[in-house]
Amino acid sequence: MAYQILTINPGSTSTKIGLYHDTNEVFTQNISHSAEEIAQFTTITDQLDYRLEKINDFLTTQNVKSTDFAAVVGRGGLLKPMVGGTYQVTDSMLDDLKHSRYGSHASNLGAILADLIAKQGCCPAYIVDPVVVDELAPVARITGRPEAPRKSIFHALNQKAAAKRFAKSINRPYNSLNLIVAHLGGGISVGCHTFGEVVDVNNALDGDGPFSPERAGTLPAGQFIEKVITEKLDYTAVAKLLAGKGGLVAHLGTNDVREVEHRAAAGDTQAELIYQAMIYTIAKSIAAAAVPVCGKVDHIILIGGIAYSEQLTTKLKEYISFIAPVTVLPGENELQALAEGAYRVLTGEETAREYAE
Numbered sequence: 001m002a003y004q005i006l007t008i009n010p011g012s013t014s015t016k017i018g019l020y021h022d023t024n025e026v027f028t029q030n031i032s033h034s035a036e037e038i039a040q041f042t043t044i045t046d047q048l049d050y051r052l053e054k055i056n057d058f059l060t061t062q063n064v065k066s067t068d069f070a071a072v073v074g075r076g077g078l079l080k081p082m083v084g085g086t087y088q089v090t091d092s093m094l095d096d097l098k099h100s101r102y103g104s105h106a107s108n109l110g111a112i113l114a115d116l117i118a119k120q121g122c123c124p125a126y127i128v129d130p131v132v133v134d135e136l137a138p139v140a141r142i143t144g145r146p147e148a149p150r151k152s153i154f155h156a157l158n159q160k161a162a163a164k165r166f167a168k169s170i171n172r173p174y175n176s177l178n179l180i181v182a183h184l185g186g187g188i189s190v191g192c193h194t195f196g197e198v199v200d201v202n203n204a205l206d207g208d209g210p211f212s213p214e215r216a217g218t219l220p221a222g223q224f225i226e227k228v229i230t231e232k233l234d235y236t237a238v239a240k241l242l243a244g245k246g247g248l249v250a251h252l253g254t255n256d257v258r259e260v261e262h263r264a265a266a267g268d269t270q271a272e273l274i275y276q277a278m279i280y281t282i283a284k285s286i287a288a289a290a291v292p293v294c295g296k297v298d299h300i301i302l303i304g305g306i307a308y309s310e311q312l313t314t315k316l317k318e319y320i321s322f323i324a325p326v327t328v329l330p331g332e333n334e335l336q337a338l339a340e341g342a343y344r345v346l347t348g349e350e351t352a353r354e355y356a357e
């Protein structure tokens, strides 16, 4: 009999869930949360009961019982750095997430929700490739300030899943390839995957890498400090400028690339300039990601919502095709990737990893 696996991916404005029989999708559902609903809660952890109720209500409408689950798997959040893989949800992991010890992010709710639903059904709860997957080479961590080393915070789940899927499509093991994977979404991360490890990647959350629809990316530090000091900004305000109010939002007041393309096509020269600049910074990051493997890149893979734009990927290819062939796999397949991660453990193909105490 097939394993029944429930997957949960909490985002800032939605909770996506999926039911799988082994790794075959039975259904997926995007439960949207309006800005007004979310605004009732002070912290992300405060949203827990509200999101749990929404999931349970939906499962009831589908006649799905938690006692039928073989596993419940959530997207992993801001935790201690860890290598990629499937992790058992533990009390110390839950404690770190509930207290936002490593930062606040909607994905922090993934493990907590998975644990609560798994307890209803007496089955194990897992997370897979959380945003803190850290396989950086020692040199990639060093910056010009010892107190500010580079952190590995990126779209690990989608990047790893896409890289493995691509490897399978060309009948090569993931850990035999040098790949550059660029996740182009609300945030942008560009990873160098060499022999199955992401040895270099920008921190997509905290002012590092290309700018994106809503993130600032790397900034001229001196000028930015001047703004912070002059305007006496506190930590929360500065963090918001970097993630949420950066990038296209800061320049053009929208995080929607489609809208920027429409504006540019209608003759808005500022929209056109910012759009082209975003592509240019993405291309530079992709070229930089060829350095760890001395340019010996087998393939470049473009993923995430923005990769649906043919206009953008065409321009990007003009810049980067000199490095390696480019494949576009638009969107994200995170619910499927979560199911696959749990399935590998349920079938014994992989052993669940333990979160460091």
Ligand SMILES: Nc1ncnc2c1ncn2[C@@H]1O[C@H](COP(=O)(O)OP(=O)(O)OP(=O)(O)O)[C@@H](O)[C@H]1O
Binding pocket: 184, 185, 186, 187, 188, 213, 255, 256, 257, 258, 259, 304, 305, 306, 307, 308, 309, 310, 331, 332
């Ligand atoms: N067909 C399209 N053409 C151009 N841009 C698109 C298209 N579809 C989606 N996008 C853009 O993709 C971006 C959102 O991507 P995605 O859904 O991957 O992000 P997210 O899940 O919200 O955030 P993140 O990827 O950082 O977790 C938005 O800027 C949206 O306008």
Ligand SMILES: CCCC(=O)O
Binding pocket: 131, 153, 154, 155, 186, 187, 188, 189, 203, 204, 205
């Ligand atoms: C960087 C991790 C995921 C995201 O919020 O974009």
